[in-house]
Amino acid sequence: MKPPMHDDDVLNQAAIWQARLSSDQLTTEQQSKFDIWLNHSEAHLYAWQEINTFWSQLECLSDVDISFIDDFADVIPLPIDNIETPSIQPIHTQIKKTAFLTGRNFSRSLLGMAASMLLMFSVFYTHIPQYFADYHTAPGELRTLVLSDGSQIMLNSDTTLSVDFTQAQRNINLHQGEAYFAVAADNTRPFVVKTTAGQVRALGTEFDIKNRDERVLVTVFEHAVSVSLNTGEVMSHLPQGQQLGFTESSFSKPGAANLARTQSWRKQRIIFQDKPLAEVVAELSHYRAGSIIILDSKTKALSVTGVFDTKDTNIALATIEQTLPVTMTKITEKLVFISAQ
Template sequence: MSGDRQTIDDSILEAAAAWVARLQSDDATAADRKAFDVWIGEHPDHRAAYDELRALWSDLEDVPISEGRLGELRAQRRRRVGGFVGLCLAGGLAILSLTTPYGDRWRADYYTGVGEVRRIALEDGTEVDLNTDTALVVRYEQGLRRVWLLRGEAFFNVAKNPQRPFVVEDGSLSATALGTRYSVGSAGADFPTDVQVEEGRVQVEAAGQNAILGAGEAATIDPEGRLSLTKTDVAAGTAWRDGKLVFSRRPLRQVLATLERYRHGRILLLDGSVGDLEVSGIFDLHDTDDALQVLEASLPLRVLRLSGLMVVVQSR
């Protein structure tokens, strides 16, 4: 169907992104605009593609956006359609409106809000630390203790009971404690499902694969569904339990994605060229604005706070 954004050819989208980037630049010429008018008139899909990409950042005319990055942002928007209501305008600014996690919270026995971290005690004496925006269901049976992680991340200090195994599931894997302390993180837009073991052992099963992890080891499900085992710094990875976020030579894009988990709204990296910059540091997860200030002061970045719900990061 002509003009349908889901069926527009990728080559047209790339050309539209190039025109958006060109026309919003300071050195756009009259000849560029004339050529653009010709291109727009060649096919209805040209106008549909241009209008959507331009609407993404309609109020960011002073922010240079490369055509490649603009295309990536559009692709991200399409991939995350289940996670966003869409675009809305508030106060003349483009803001992404997030769907709330009320569905998972409605089903959950325990949950935390965005930016909240808290500890709970289960009936068997197991202690659970819930990370930001986490929801879980607990079902204890005669011979089994089962937890469903609906969203987010949780750390389990499991009370030993060999007659009643303790199993955490999230839909893509199950992690059975063999008397241990470990964390399970459910898959999100920017993070894979993973298990990190601080003490003891954990048996992990996923897609017909099995592995037993020891202290200091982690298991991750890669995009192809394979179980990948690595050594990891569990203390750093679970420092959120103490209100801290610890990064050691982590890519900036990953750091920003982590910070975004602890605040309402979006942090958008407009310049993909700086996404690979390495970041090391310890930040207070309750003050992500301060973390962004530190990043801006220590890296060649510009942080634009467009509203309480939208932060844009670009290179200087």
């Protein structure tokens, strides 16, 4: 049985001591205080071991393992006035040139700063759409809207959506996230949901759309929908019980949907069967603030099967740690690293 995940305060203390000890300005008095702290309890000793194991594994990361950092290179900031832009190298460049090059010496203090900057960029970038949307749900929040025509929309966690009803058409823009639609009948005004890859038009009453990353997934619970890609290609009829994935330029092959699994989020559950850990972590990340980062490629491919409660993702992470050969390192509640044992 593995030991439980640590108290954040103890891990934070260990991380602070790790940064101090790596400094060129370390004093004899500070070294003595560290020795007292380290021997204070087994919890301190174990937390210190975890922090050092974490840094040791960072030394072994390849360029492939940290390629996700490039995603932050082209983030466009919001036009907020009175913000001074420091004239320094982008943080992703600093990280790749120093901290993560295998076999090179690196500054652990810089890595700590880089982790903090990564967290800041990830939180900032993923919340850009909410500033322009009519409705937004925070991580872990569900929300039901009743529209002026009587239609209902249930928003999943971490979802942004806008509504634009005109006399000719009922338009919904699902900027990101997932939503379940129960559409009121109105033959004079089509009900159309716009996503990043195309549009879904209701030909009946109930359907689910998941719009995350570049791929959109639509599942029909009652009647049918039609789907048109941004390139103009159209699938005119997707019937009840079917599921379809699509990007801006192509459709996947429609197939029978597992309706219970698809709508499990509405009961604050998510279900996985033989899914890679990377996919599971990506889904869990929508139900908690901050970031969960897997540190090596092999760990990303580990298979996961389970039912997780979205109300407390810490339980899900603890379950994963207990059942897979991985170690969770919580820097804070908003930054978790997963590494191989």
